[in-house]
Amino acid sequence: MRKYKLLYLIILIIFMPFSVHGEEQTLTILYTGSLKGELETCGCSPKTDFGGLARLSGYISEHAEELSPYILIDAGNFTPKDTPQGRLKTEAMLRSFSKMKYDAVAFGENEKVFPRNYLYPLVKENKTPVLCAASEKRRSLSITRSDIKLNIGVDPAARHEGNLNLLLSDKPVSEAKLINGWDVIITSSGEELEEPLENNETIIAAGYPKGKNLGILKLRIGINGKVMGHDHRWQPLGKEIKEDPLVRDILNDYDSKVARLLREAERPLAGATYSGVKKCAECHQPFEESWKDTRHAGAFQTLEKAGKSSDPECIKCHSVGFGEKGGFYSIETTPDLANVQCEECHGLDRGHLDDFSKPMRPVTEKVCLKCHTEEHSPDFDYPVYLEKIKH
Ligand code: HEC
Numbered sequence: 001m002r003k004y005k006l007l008y009l010i011i012l013i014i015f016m017p018f019s020v021h022g023e024e025q026t027l028t029i030l031y032t033g034s035l036k037g038e039l040e041t042c043g044c045s046p047k048t049d050f051g052g053l054a055r056l057s058g059y060i061s062e063h064a065e066e067l068s069p070y071i072l073i074d075a076g077n078f079t080p081k082d083t084p085q086g087r088l089k090t091e092a093m094l095r096s097f098s099k100m101k102y103d104a105v106a107f108g109e110n111e112k113v114f115p116r117n118y119l120y121p122l123v124k125e126n127k128t129p130v131l132c133a134a135s136e137k138r139r140s141l142s143i144t145r146s147d148i149k150l151n152i153g154v155d156p157a158a159r160h161e162g163n164l165n166l167l168l169s170d171k172p173v174s175e176a177k178l179i180n181g182w183d184v185i186i187t188s189s190g191e192e193l194e195e196p197l198e199n200n201e202t203i204i205a206a207g208y209p210k211g212k213n214l215g216i217l218k219l220r221i222g223i224n225g226k227v228m229g230h231d232h233r234w235q236p237l238g239k240e241i242k243e244d245p246l247v248r249d250i251l252n253d254y255d256s257k258v259a260r261l262l263r264e265a266e267r268p269l270a271g272a273t274y275s276g277v278k279k280c281a282e283c284h285q286p287f288e289e290s291w292k293d294t295r296h297a298g299a300f301q302t303l304e305k306a307g308k309s310s311d312p313e314c315i316k317c318h319s320v321g322f323g324e325k326g327g328f329y330s331i332e333t334t335p336d337l338a339n340v341q342c343e344e345c346h347g348l349d350r351g352h353l354d355d356f357s358k359p360m361r362p363v364t365e366k367v368c369l370k371c372h373t374e375e376h377s378p379d380f381d382y383p384v385y386l387e388k389i390k391h
């Protein structure tokens with residue numbers, strides 16, 4: 001008996017590693033792509049209130065255990081245009097990626113617009129694991145996650161035989177379909193795919209535009225290291241998700257830098273072009289009264305509550321004439337032009353003040369659509385909305 005026991009033990013020891021490795025393993029790819037500088041949502045409508053890095057990070061930390069083993073990657077196009085505000089966003093993006101411990105971040109078309117001597121010092125400072133097809137040293141990187149060897153690349157030629165190969169691309173899905181030999185391709189083309197596609201042996205997915213949903217692609221990997229199957233789901237990043245306070249700090253820091261940008265660019269007013277509601281009220285007091293009952297009259301306060309009252313990207317729709325000569329500039333310099341005032345709808349027409357028999361421009365739906373866009377006002381329905389602001 002004893003002999004057999006020993007034999008049994010020996011057999012067990014010999015075959016144990018195989019039995020462990022003999023099971024299918026899983027690896028989850030958490031992916032973003034085409035964030036386009038969307039640090040957080042504007043909150044203009046509950047219907048579009050999805051996304052934002054503090055929620056993204058909050059979701060991942062809260063669910064880290066059930067998601068593990070996972071890798072976190074960005075397929076590129078995370079930056080907006082190269083403007084002073086765009087640069088502040090880019091910095092906040094990279095700092096947040098670093099807090100969230102992204103495993104790889106690809107540079108796509110959007111990133112290539114920025115000068116290298118601007119971007120690379122930032123990459124270094126944040127220790128961002130950047131991949132860039134234009135840089136010889138950074139075309140691929142390899143990582144191991146629970147025994148699975150991964151090669152992540154941005155150059156279709158940078159495939160590693162024997163590894164699990166993940167390509168990050170800024171090409172449209174139609175072009176990604178022509179690339180062979182990669183297990184998974186994730187694009188930042190900004191296309192909305194309900195489900196990843198299977199093309200030959202390759203799974204193709206696309207980062208959700210502006211990060212409204214987090215992509216969760218769970219791979220089942222066989223003993224031979226090959227992908228045996230996958231599950232996919234989109235995790236919506238709605239406002240019920242608890243924000244990561246560390247990433248929130250980065251976003252708040254961004255907000256104060258944006259405010260400083262506006263303050264430092266403070267320019268003298270180019271003549272008082274817009275009259276403002278006070279002037280109109282001199283002759284149209286009942287209209288002022290009824291306007292005050294509409295939400296347009298509280299539009300700037302909304303921004304103050306959201307801590308965004310110095311953000312040009314918000315002000316442009318929550319005030320009058322922002323960006324135009326003599327329009328709203330900041331609450332310190334042009335307090336009388338805060339909120340969506342008369343002249344946003346009736347037009348800028350100084351002639352009317354000299355000769356009020358001259359009609360102002362008719363108010364049409366087009367006037368509203370400047371601000372009531374699909375993204376910021378998905379419920380907009382002209383007759384219904386018009387009824388609510390009648391005055
Ligand atoms: C393109 C124009 C536009 C821009 C840009 C814009 N908003 Fe709005 N916002 C609107 C409109 C229109 C509404 C009303 C939507 C509705 O109810 O249909 C709104 C509503 C809101 C509301 C909801 C108010 C409430 O009481 O329900 C918040 C909060 C808000 N905006 C914040 C912001 C912030 C913060 C930014 C900048 C990040 C921003 N908005 C940028 C047009 C805009």
Ligand code: HEC
Pocket residue numbers: 295296298299300302303316317318319340344345363364365367368369370371372382384385386388389
């Ligand atoms: C300059 C940008 C701008 C223009 C032009 C504009 N709006 Fe608005 N509108 C807003 C903003 C911003 C809000 C949200 C204000 C808030 O609550 O902070 C809003 C809110 C509203 C609301 C309240 C929504 C609700 O659900 O109660 C109605 C109704 C509305 N607008 C109708 C109109 C109509 C009709 C027009 C065109 C005749 C128009 N707006 C033109 C920016 C604009």
Ligand code: HEC
Pocket residue numbers: 277280281284287288289291296340341342343344345346362363386389391
């Ligand atoms: C959100 C857009 C909007 C804002 C803001 C707005 N109005 Fe109007 N106003 C309208 C619309 C729409 C009408 C009715 C349709 C029309 O006459 O074109 C109207 C009608 C009027 C009329 C009457 C026109 C007539 O033919 O009898 C006056 C006067 C007027 N508004 C003045 C004001 C004043 C003053 C303010 C600021 C306190 C103001 N409006 C703010 C959209 C707006």
Ligand code: HEC
Pocket residue numbers: 275276279280281282283284342343346352353356357358359360361
């Ligand atoms: C000095 C007085 C006065 C001021 C200031 C004034 N209005 Fe008027 N407005 C009038 C009078 C009077 C009428 C009526 C004219 C008529 O019916 O022939 C009128 C008519 C209007 C009408 C409707 C008639 C039309 O043909 O469009 C609108 C809209 C309007 N004003 C908007 C404004 C706005 C917006 C302001 C502020 C920028 C403003 N008004 C400032 C006196 C004034």
